[in-house]
Every structure is written in C-alpha cells, then in structure tokens.
Amino acid sequence: MDHRKKSGMKMRVKTPSLPKRVQQLNMTGTVLEQxxxxxxxxxxxxxxxxxxxxxSDIYQFVxxxxxxxxxxxxxxxxxxxxxxxxxxxQVVSNLTEEYVSGYLPAFKFIELNGMKLTEPSQVYAQFLxxxxxxxxxxxxxxxxxxKRFSAADRRRDSVLLLVDELDLLWTRKQRVMYNIFDWPxxxxxxxxxxxxxxxxxxxxxxxxxRIASRxxxxxxxxxxxxxxxxxxxxxxxxxGIPAFDEDALQxxxxxxxxxxxxxxxxxxxxxxxxxLAGLDENNKTQIVAMxxxxxxxxxxxxxxxxxxIRNSSLHEKIFLRAILAEFQRTGIExxxxxxVYRQHITLCRFEGVPPPSVSQVSLLCAKLSSYRLxxxxxxxxxxxxxxxxxxxxxxxxYALRTK
Numbered sequence: 001m002d003h004r005k006k007s008g009m010k011m012r013v014k015t016p017s018l019p020k021r022v023q024q025l026n027m028t029g030t031v032l033e034q035x036x037x038x039x040x041x042x043x044x045x046x047x048x049x050x051x052x053x054x055x056s057d058i059y060q061f062v063x064x065x066x067x068x069x070x071x072x073x074x075x076x077x078x079x080x081x082x083x084x085x086x087x088x089x090q091v092v093s094n095l096t097e098e099y100v101s102g103y104l105p106a107f108k109f110i111e112l113n114g115m116k117l118t119e120p121s122q123v124y125a126q127f128l129x130x131x132x133x134x135x136x137x138x139x140x141x142x143x144x145x146x147k148r149f150s151a152a153d154r155r156r157d158s159v160l161l162l163v164d165e166l167d168l169l170w171t172r173k174q175r176v177m178y179n180i181f182d183w184p185x186x187x188x189x190x191x192x193x194x195x196x197x198x199x200x201x202x203x204x205x206x207x208x209x210r211i212a213s214r215x216x217x218x219x220x221x222x223x224x225x226x227x228x229x230x231x232x233x234x235x236x237x238x239x240g241i242p243a244f245d246e247d248a249l250q251x252x253x254x255x256x257x258x259x260x261x262x263x264x265x266x267x268x269x270x271x272x273x274x275x276l277a278g279l280d281e282n283n284k285t286q287i288v289a290m291x292x293x294x295x296x297x298x299x300x301x302x303x304x305x306x307x308x309i310r311n312s313s314l315h316e317k318i319f320l321r322a323i324l325a326e327f328q329r330t331g332i333e334x335x336x337x338x339x340v341y342r343q344h345i346t347l348c349r350f351e352g353v354p355p356p357s358v359s360q361v362s363l364l365c366a367k368l369s370s371y372r373l374x375x376x377x378x379x380x381x382x383x384x385x386x387x388x389x390x391x392x393x394x395x396x397x398y399a400l401r402t403k
Contacts, residue, residue, distance in 0.1 A: 170334070180195060319368065336384055
C-alpha cells in the first residue's frame with residue numbers, strides 16, 4: 001500500500017501554468033505604431049466622448065433603482081457602432097467604483113449576449129448560473145427565476161442585467177422577451193434590466209403594443225455619430241500622438257458619417273490607413289496623409305464580398321434587398337425564407353421585373369450561401385428555412401449603391 005495513503009496524507013497536484021514574462025512588452029514604437037494600437041477597436045479608450053448625455057441618463061436611472069431597491073427596465077436602441085454597449089459598461093464601471101467606496105448598496109452585475117447563446121431559451125440557464133451558480137435546464141431555470149423575482153426578500157441585493165443583441169432572443173411565442181421585460185416590473189424583483197438592440201420599436205414589433213406600453217419601458221436612443229463627433233472620437237484615441245494630417249482625418253469622418261455613422265468603421269479605416277503609411281517607403285514624415293486614407297477606403301471598396309455583390313445578377317441583388325427589407329420590417333437580423341420571398345416578389349413588381357418562381361429564388365439563396373454572403377439554416381431548404389447575412393448591412397447597402 002502507498003505510504004502516503006496509509007498515513008492519510010493528500011497528494012498535492014500542481015497546476016501547469018505559463019512561465020512569467022521576465023521583461024515587459026515594448027509598448028512604445030514609432031508614432032504610427034502607437035497610433036495603430038490606439039485605433040484598434042479592442043483598445044480600451046481613456047474616455048467616451050460625444051455620449052455624455054446618454055451616459056448621464058443611464059447612470060442616473062440605474063443608480064436610482066439600486067438605491068431605492070426597485071426594479072426597472074431601460075430599452076437602449078441605435079444602429080451598430082454608436083457606443084451603446086461601451087457606454088453601458090462605463091456606467092457599470094462607475095457604479096462599481098461607488099459600491100467599493102461605500103457610496104452605493106451592493107449589487108450584482110450580469111452581462112448576457114444573444115449572439116453567444118445557442119438558442120433564446122438558454123438565456124434562462126445562463127442568467128441563473130451567473131446569479132446563483134446553479135446549472136440546470138432552461139425550463140427549470142425559468143421556473144426558479146420566476147419564483148425569485150416574485151418573492152419578497154429584503155436581504156437580497158439588487159441585480160443589474162445587461163442583455164445585448166436582444167433581437168436575437170426572438171421566439172415564436174415571444175415568451176423569452178416577455179419575461180425579460182416583465183420580471184423588472186414585479187414589486188419585489190430588485191432587478192434592473194438594460195436591454196440593447198438595433199431597432200427602436202422592437203418591443204412593439206415583437207410584443208403586443210398594449211403589453212409593451214403596460215411594461216412602462218424607459219427608452220434611450222443613440223443617434224448615429226456626425227462627422228464632427230467621429231473626428232472627436234478619433235482624435236481622443238490618438239491624443240498626444242501626431243500621426244494624422246488634419247484633412248485626412250476629416251475625409252475619414254465625412255465618408256463614414258455619410259454612410260452609417262459607425263465609429264468602429266471609422267477606427268478600422270484609420271487603423272488601416274496608419275498601417276499603409278507605415279509601409280510607405282516614401283513617407284519620410286511618418287504622417288498619415290490623404291493618399292493613405294484613399295488607399296484604405298479603396299481597399300474597403302474592393303473587399304471580396306463587396307465585389308461579389310456588385311457582380312451578382314439582378315435577382316441576386318433584389319434578393320439581398322429583400323432580406324434587408326425583411327430585417328427592417330421585423331427589427332430582427334434573421335429572416336424566414338417565405339417572408340423574404342414575398343419581399344422579393346414585391347420589389348420585382350415595384351421595379352417592373354418579371355418575378356421568379358419559388359424554386360428559382362431558392363436556388364438564388366443557395367448560390368448566395370455558397371458565396372458565404374448568407375448563412376442559411378443547415379439541413380433544410382424549404383419555405384421555413386432561416387436566413388442571416390454573413391456581411392454587415394452597411395456593406396450590403398454600400399455595395400448595392402456604388403457603381
């Protein structure tokens with residue numbers, strides 16, 4: 001018999017780990033290298049300019065609910081890239097600092113993203129797991145959450161739930177979305193929900209109007225950034241780094257503001273222009289000039305998927321427009337084939353184009369999926385097949401508009 005077992009001693013199992021870094025990473029580099037790092041969308045900015053009013057409103061709403069021990073729900077909408085999630089996370093960061101300093105009652109923050117869930121009902125299981133540590137089925141989790149938010153318990157801390165990509169939690173009976181909006185209205189819930197989506201009137205589209213109005217949602221809409229705001233955002237990222245020509249920076253801001261007002265797109269273009277400036281052997285000044293921005297914009301225009309859309313057939317382009325129209329109608333970035341087919345027929349009649357048959361449109365859908373422009377539901381090719389874009393709506397609109 002092993003002596004260690006006989007004596008009752010426990011074996012200590014070592015956990016493998018990566019070796020510690022001896023030297024710090026060199027985070028200096030050239031002016032262009034520093035600017036490139038700062039312009040990356042994953043880089044954490046020192047501040048969030050141009051969203052001070054929205055920040056103040058969200059912060060005050062959440063803080064008041066936590067202090068008073070009440071529940072509530074705020075629906076935050078706006079097109080992609082307008083700073084919705086970043087602003088909410090900054091609010092949570094400030095509230096956490098207040099709690100640590102002793103100026104705010106304790107609260108638990110949980111963030112869920114519809115994009116990371118295999119199906120909408122999994123939001124229950126994930127919510128409960130983050131809340132209590134329990135791992136149960138989605139149906140059981142829904143029952144436990146229902147009991148929790150219906151029962152009174154003064155000792156219970158407030159819960160702040162951020163639900164991002166809310167439109168992906170769509171179900172046929174809308175039970176998931178109804179519960180997310182309904183639980184905060186319970187008298188003893190102490191649940192504060194911040195729901196983020198791209199469509200302004202999503203609750204009314206997916207729930208009955210009278211139900212949505214009864215829930216008394218507080219709303220916040222993030223407008224697309226103007227060119228001056230985009231310019232300020234970029235300048236705040238590269239503050240103290242003289243890497244951009246002023247005219248070049250204005251060109252990026254104006255181009256993006258005219259297309260979508262998406263700050264992430266502006267940062268991507270600036271970062272690529274910075275990379276091109278660093279590769280330019282004739283660029284002795286190490287400054288991003290108009291020529292580098294033009295080259296970055298040209299690359300964006302010549303992306304493979306943009307070219308594929310421009311070279312598509314007439315009906316393939318109409319089908320893509322039909323998908324966008326259906327997204328706009330429902331407020332959800334996922335559509336069912338038969339609904340898209342109806343939009344396709346309507347567009348054909350509007351433009352005086354002979355409408356294709358169902359089988360012909362089904363072939364169009366399969367072809368666009370083979371180009372990886374669409375993501376279609378695997379294992380089925382019927383009228384109820386689910387379809388999603390594999391490219392941003394802005395890029396589709398840009399490709400369809402530009403000759």
